[in-house]
Amino acid sequence: MCRGMRRRIPTFYMIMLLALTLTTASSLNAVRCQAPYVKPTVLRPGNVSGVVVLKIYPDDSVGLTETFEANLEKPRWNVSIPRICINMTSRPVGGKVEQRASGFVEMPESPDPKVEEALEKMVLDIVAKGSGNENETKWHVNANFSLPETIEVSVELSSYGNVVEKYSDINITLEVTLYYEALNMTKSDVRDIVVAWPILRGLIEAAVIQASDELIDLSIKLEDYTIGPDSATLLFEARVSGNLVEGLRRFIEKSITPSTPVTPPAPMPEIPKEAREVLEAMLSLLETRYAWVEDAEFNMTWDREDGAFVFEGYTVYGGDLGKQYKMVWTTLLRAQLTFMAGKGREDVQKLALEVYDLVTNSEFDVDELTVSMDVNLDEGYAMLNLSGLKIKPKSIPDFLSVVSLASEVMPSNRLTLVVQGSSDAEEMVEVEIPLAAEEYIAEPVAVGGRYRIEWRFKKLGAIDRLKLIKKPNTIGIIDFNYIEVKKTVDGAEYVVEIFTNSSLVEMPTFADDRLEITVSGVEGTLGALNASIPKTLVNGVIVILVDGELVKPSVKLMGESYVVYATYSHSLRKLEIVWSPPDIKITVDRSEVDVGGEVEVSGILRVLGNPMAGEKVNIVVDGVRLAETVTDEEGRFSARLKLEKEGEFTVKAVYDFVDQSFESEGVMVKVVLAWYQNPVILGGMAAAIVVAIAVIVILSRRRSF
Known part of the structure; x- marks a missing residue:
């Protein structure tokens, strides 16, 4: 099933959906995440902590950054749940969007030693490559799975999808080798499968074709088989073609009930109406409407040493990926509303309707979207980081009004909301609470100069009345984050203002001769930093160390502060603004x-x-x-x-x-x-020369007489 879905939605797109729909958590580290352990406890609103940053841009769009940690109640069932860790980054490349994903699914230890022994021997290798354009998509998948001396499976899948004609064609070759002893089988069991296959094949093909109103054509053939003394090998050829999305929709509408000639021994249960509507909504996620895959590659292997499925890959999208995501989110929200209809608290239903209306009437930019998550239900923790999502709502007040409603419906003292001004190439935005609205807006936890206001996410009040002031961009940084750092010297408090287009990993810290900042950003992009440092704090020349290497910044004096500007290549970086006598x-x-x-x-x-x-x-x-x-x-x-x-x-x-x-x-x-420069010596020499000349003249005259 997953392979059939992948032809329409690449693995990384499904990863994004999982990351955005789970209220989970993450880490900024690489594939292994290395998430800190959180003591498991019952999940309540007070056990969810995090920060939501809303960056207001001059074009009235909103940048969203979220960081959440949650303590979760351990599942009460006896089945252990795998740990999931995913990192995904997006970046624009030549008018397209490249998304890269990596991560792992770590399997829990099994109490059955036979299962552990099998996992230590298991081999899995999957390679998928895709290509396409706005009209068609092609995928080729090779997968190999084996448990030595137990079972071996080899799969080759090729698919073609025509978006315009809504036609798909999937061809699958499946070779399975079964080892009798390990599977507790005999030659007779395999022969029974071979003999029964035509009937089973007819039932499956007829059920699918009829239930899809003949929109899907399915053919499954047992192409060849070999029954040996210790093992048997079966070779299957399958082809699925037609309008798969609409066919599956018809399949669901009929509750998977085939006609009388192919009715199985036990009737299939009818799918509840609410579940049918949700499944139908989810089918729309398989459709390529606004964005398409132009190039993709995905690899997954089984790491026997760590007991985890490890994957990585990339997808290059053409078209408008923001619109595609909007379709996904509205579909998921619509499905959620279907489940919630007439159930639960009225205020929660109202909030869901407001969010759905907001998403429906907004535009999205996901070209630099980054999602990182780490979920371990067995250990009771979850974390999520999301950044780089830009939303263009119908209006900023409408957006903030929905945020305020959320703080009424789901208040939390451990969640922090930050509303911050940001910038484009020409302008920057200042944020302030108008005097006339102070009594209607919750009291902030902190106010960072003219650019940043923080609240606890609890009964925010009329934050839609915040005053947004647009001014010329004087700091030279586009899409800045703003932070203030305070330092007290001799009883006087001084404020350092920092503007950067990087993400702050840790809050800046002061030492006597430096300010340390840890930042991150998408590799391959340019980071920039603008810091305003009071003169009183500086004694010496200001330089910047990027991971210990010196970078000469531009430094100017503005009023009573030094303004320091520098650029650097993005990654996880330690920046040190240092001042020292040369x-x-x-x-x-x-x-x-x-x-x-x-x-x-x-x-x-x-x-x-x-x-x-x-x-x-x-x-x-x-x-x-x-x-x-x-x-x-x-x-x-x-x-x-x-x-x-x-x-x-x-x-x-x-x-x-x-x-x-x-x-x-x-x-x-x-x-x-020098002796020849001394006037006394020169005078004496001149006099001697004159006397010598005079003597010569006198002597010459005497001789003439």
Whole structure:
């Protein structure tokens, strides 16, 4: 059944549905999740904790981020439930959307040693590849399963679906090898299967064809078989074709009751009306209406060491994936309303209707959707992280009104709601509670400057009356998250404002000389950070360490704060905004030089042991700046000075950082007159020359007489 569904909805699409419909939980780590253990307890509203962030954009859309943890009551039945861990990320690529998924399904330990022994020997390998366009979809699946000396199964499936004509064609080749002893079978049992197969085949084919009003054509053949002394091999060929979705819908409408000629020995029970409506609604999820698979690959294997099914893969979608998701969500909500009709609390039914109306009248952007979940019912915990979902409601007040109703119907002191302004390339949004509405809106837990307000998710009141102010984007970051960090120094409280397009994994922490932030983002995208740090907190040059590697930020002085801006490649990153006095060292190639001679000054500029490349350094002689140079990639610099004055001089290197200047230690250079530069010697020599010339002249005249 799953393979037949996969031709219409790739595995990763089904993963998304599971992640969005379960009130579960997750981790940001990779495939294995490594989720912390939560002591199991009875699930009540007070045992669900988390944060819901609503980011308001200038185009009146809302970004949704959710993080939930829940303590669950252990199931009362004796059957253990597998642990499920899934991570899915989406990103736009060349006008399409690529979704990548990975995870595992960890099987619980069985009290039966035979089952454990079988799992240790089991082999499973599934590879599925898909391709298509807006008109058709093709899938090819190879699967191999075996329990050595027990059973071996090999499946090859090829499918073709024509969206326009609503036609599907699935061909399946199935080879099964049965080992008599392990399965407690004999050759006679296999022969009975072979003999009975034509009758069984006729019953199955006729039931499906008739119940689907001949919209589905099914053919199952026992193509070949071999009955050996220890095992038997059966080869089946099957083909399913027609309008599968509509055929299944007809099948459900008839409650799976075939006509008299093919009635099985025991009549099939009728499906209740409510269940039929839900099943029919779920069938619409199999239809490709607005988005289609262009390229996909999926792999699943059985990890015997960890006792888990491990999977990973990707899907590239064309079309409008947001509309496809909207169809999915409205269908699921409609199914939920069908179940709830006339049952339970009226306020819950009202909330469900409001949510359904909101979804129906909204547009969705899922191009950067990320879902991460980890569910372990046996251990009693569940976690979910969801981010990157953008909703364009009919209006922001309508959206906030539904949120307020939810806080009335399902209040929780352990859930936090954050309403935050965000930005596009041109504008940014500020959020505030108008004075006229203060008495009608619940008191916030915290207010973060002009951009962020936090409440407990309990009787929020008229939050639809929040004031949203649009202003020019002055921070240079699109789609920012905002956080404030406070630090007290000498009794005075200072606030650091942080804007980033990354997700905050942990709250920022302060040390004496740095601010540490752990962030994450979709790999392959660019992260950006803008931080406003009061001057009082900074003593030195500001740099940023990204996972320990130095990144030179842009730093400007605005008022009484330094504004720091930097970019980095997205992943799970540790960012450290560090301020430290620079280390400047210089040397000269000679300590004494003649007047008018040149001295070469060399040096190096470092911060926290890291070279500072591309920085201007001034060479100063007795407080006078005589030369300017630029550091190379290793932070080294050099300049030649021509000294025209006799005396002893102190040479220093000066580095200017915004409004601060830092000097190296001074190096003494002595400038002296060469003997040929001394005026006394030169005067004496001139006089001697004059006297010599005079003597020569006199002697020459005497000789002439």
